[in-house]
Amino acid sequence: MQSNTLIDEITHLRDEFELTTNKLIKDIKRHDKIMARTDRDQLRELKKLEARLQEVEELQQSQKELLDSFIKLIASAIDAKSKYTGGHCERVPELSLMIAKKASESNEGIFKDFSIDTEDQQRELSIAAWLHDCGKVVTPEYVVDKATKLETIYNRIHEIRTRFEVIHRDKTIEALNKKLNGENATEVDKWLENEHKQLQEEYAIVANANIGAEFMKDEDIQQLKHIASKTWIRNFDDTLGLAHEEKKRVLQENSTTPQIEYLLSDKIRHIIPREYFDYEQYEKMGFKTKVPEHLYNLGELYNICTKAGTLSYEERFKIQEHVQMTIIMLEKLPFPEYLKNVPLYAGAHHETLIGTGYPRELTIDDMPIASRIMAIADVFEALTASDRPYKEPKTLSASIRILSFMVKDQHLDKDIFKLFLSSGLYKEYATKYLKPEQIDEVDISQYLKL
Amino acid sequence: MDNLHIEETKYTPEILLNTDGTISLTGKSYPENTFEFYAPMIEWIKQYFTTSPATTTTVNMEITYFNSSSSKLFFDFFDILEEHSENNDITINWIYDEENESALEAGEDFIEDFEDLNINLVEK
Numbered sequence: 381m382q383s384n385t386l387i388d389e390i391t392h393l394r395d396e397f398e399l400t401t402n403k404l405i406k407d408i409k410r411h412d413k414i415m416a417r418t419d420r421d422q423l424r425e426l427k428k429l430e431a432r433l434q435e436v437e438e439l440q441q442s443q444k445e446l447l448d449s450f451i452k453l454i455a456s457a458i459d460a461k462s463k464y465t466g467g468h469c470e471r472v473p474e475l476s477l478m479i480a481k482k483a484s485e486s487n488e489g490i491f492k493d494f495s496i497d498t499e500d501q502q503r504e505l506s507i508a509a510w511l512h513d514c515g516k517v518v519t520p521e522y523v524v525d526k527a528t529k530l531e532t533i534y535n536r537i538h539e540i541r542t543r544f545e546v547i548h549r550d551k552t553i554e555a556l557n558k559k560l561n562g563e564n565a566t567e568v569d570k571w572l573e574n575e576h577k578q579l580q581e582e583y584a585i586v587a588n589a590n591i592g593a594e595f596m597k598d599e600d601i602q603q604l605k606h607i608a609s610k611t612w613i614r615n616f617d618d619t620l621g622l623a624h625e626e627k628k629r630v631l632q633e634n635s636t637t638p639q640i641e642y643l644l645s646d647k648i649r650h651i652i653p654r655e656y657f658d659y660e661q662y663e664k665m666g667f668k669t670k671v672p673e674h675l676y677n678l679g680e681l682y683n684i685c686t687k688a689g690t691l692s693y694e695e696r697f698k699i700q701e702h703v704q705m706t707i708i709m710l711e712k713l714p715f716p717e718y719l720k721n722v723p724l725y726a727g728a729h730h731e732t733l734i735g736t737g738y739p740r741e742l743t744i745d746d747m748p749i750a751s752r753i754m755a756i757a758d759v760f761e762a763l764t765a766s767d768r769p770y771k772e773p774k775t776l777s778a779s780i781r782i783l784s785f786m787v788k789d790q791h792l793d794k795d796i797f798k799l800f801l802s803s804g805l806y807k808e809y810a811t812k813y814l815k816p817e818q819i820d821e822v823d824i825s826q827y828l829k830l
Numbered sequence: 831m832d833n834l835h836i837e838e839t840k841y842t843p844e845i846l847l848n849t850d851g852t853i854s855l856t857g858k859s860y861p862e863n864t865f866e867f868y869a870p871m872i873e874w875i876k877q878y879f880t881t882s883p884a885t886t887t888t889v890n891m892e893i894t895y896f897n898s899s900s901s902k903l904f905f906d907f908f909d910i911l912e913e914h915s916e917n918n919d920i921t922i923n924w925i926y927d928e929e930n931e932s933a934l935e936a937g938e939d940f941i942e943d944f945e946d947l948n949i950n951l952v953e954k
Contacts, residue, residue, distance in 0.1 A: 406943075413939050414901045421932045 451510045458516045473509035475757040482803045490795045494749045500718040505750050508725030515705025528623050537590045544583045546612050551575045582607045592690035601685045608644035608681045646679030668741040672697050703730050704739045729754045732791040752793040766815050776810050777822045784827050834874045847874050851884030859896035868903050879914045892925040908944050922949045
């Protein structure tokens with residue numbers, strides 16, 4: 381009986397053992413299946429991920445290309461809008477990158493810690509250079525505001541010359557009247573000859589001042605004011621034929637006729653008021669350039685008395701405003717981390733090393749080397765460009781001489797200037813972009829001593 | 831006994847266990863702890879068969895993605911079903927998407943392993 385129980389127990393245990401063994405074997409087999417399937421799954425997932433990664437990379441690349449095309453679109457719009465800039469936006473990035481690469485290779489002086497080796501760094505500088513003038517998109521052109529058929533960018537010397545002609549005839553009439561009144565004909569003729577001669581001389585003075593090639597001394601200005609005080613009689617209503625805006629300004633003056641007019645005058649109508657200027661935003665952006673009270677002052681005497689160059693204070697500000705616009709526009713763009721310096725680089729190309737530039741009056745410590753490189757590229761391109769209708773292209777040696785003056789004045793960086801010369805980059809650029817007749821010998825040794 | 835309903839989450843399926851014999855699992859299966867997650871289901875199904883099973887039991891499984899411990903758990907689940915297949919009319923519908931190779935392969939593994947269970951592969 382006992383042995384039977386024992387046998388039963390053993391049989392039972394054996395059955396249980398068999399069952400467990402079978403279950404184990406089954407589990408192992410299932411495990412293998414699961415592993416094999418998981419492996420296949422993983423491979424499939426990996427392939428899918430790889431395909432997606434490739435897709436993402438392709439998308440990134442096409443986005444980059446799209447961004448580049450947009451940048452070039454904006455730049456070419458600026459170049460196309462104004463014949464005054466020509467291919468400027470295209471050549472400045474090229475020249476900037478050429479200089480930056482050389483600066484990167486150099487380990488001397490300020491270039492010790494400067495490097496622009498990675499594709500991203502070069503892209504950052506290139507984009508900044510492509511967009512450095514993008515603010516010019518909003519620089520006004522007279523066409524946009526043209527209000528009457530005859531309104532144009534007009535050299536008012538022609539109008540003033542006409543007034544000289546009027547006075548010339550007035551004098552002739554005065555002489556004839558004198559003769560009619562029985563004055564001595566010979567003396568009257570002598571008087572008239574003298575008056576006419578004086579008018580010719582005075583007109584030549586005004587015409588010469590108009591060109592703005594020479595610096596105006598105080599006595600020159602006194603002389604112009606004296607000439608300007610000559611009078612003529614206006615018999616026609618000068619409020620006719622005007623568009624609304626101009627008429628509003630003119631109606632503030634006394635326009636009854638006949639009216640004694642000055643040969644050159646500063647009138648209420650010449651003041652274009654500055655409206656809608658956000659001074660708070662201006663300060664917040666860190667712009668320091670003093671804002672002129674008026675938008676424009678078209679005064680004849682005011683403009684002819686401009687001491688240097690042809691731009692009035694207001695017009696100079698308007699031109700300089702393009703960098704402010706560049707900064708405002710670029711700071712609005714959500715640049716990725718590796719392009720975060722684009723607004724800084726692009727917005728500092730008119731700064732100097734000593735706080736006399738614009739718009740933020742930065743000094744050397746606030747100006748990254750990349751910005752200083754762009755500043756030189758900007759000036760050099762502008763000097764040597766042969767596609768500007770308003771000026772003859774300068775020779776290579778003359779352009780470099782001007783650069784050297786700007787270096788002496790600490791407007792441009794001395795080390796970058798020297799690198800530009802010693803590396804032979806100036807020649808390389810000249811060969812590529814200058815006309816053969818512009819390229820002359822440059823004695824760089826005198827500049828390397830600076 | 832009561833029905834059991836477990837809500838779907840981002841990584842776990844919706845589970846419906848009804849005493850009328852309809853059972854369904856729908857969704858993904860990546861629980862942090864698979865055996866803990868499915869413990870209530872396993873408990874329920876054991877109790878279901880030992881207390882008052884319906885005469886027919888239909889299991890609809892539409893698990894789109896699942897980890898390997900879920901695979902293991904489904905084997906265990908089917909083991910329980912197989913144990914009771916003699917006394918209960920059990921049908922398992924393994925529903926998979928045409929493009930989901932992995933789900934199809936799993937379904938094929940289940941058929942191979944459970945000769946006594948009526949497992950249908952249902953392409954969506």
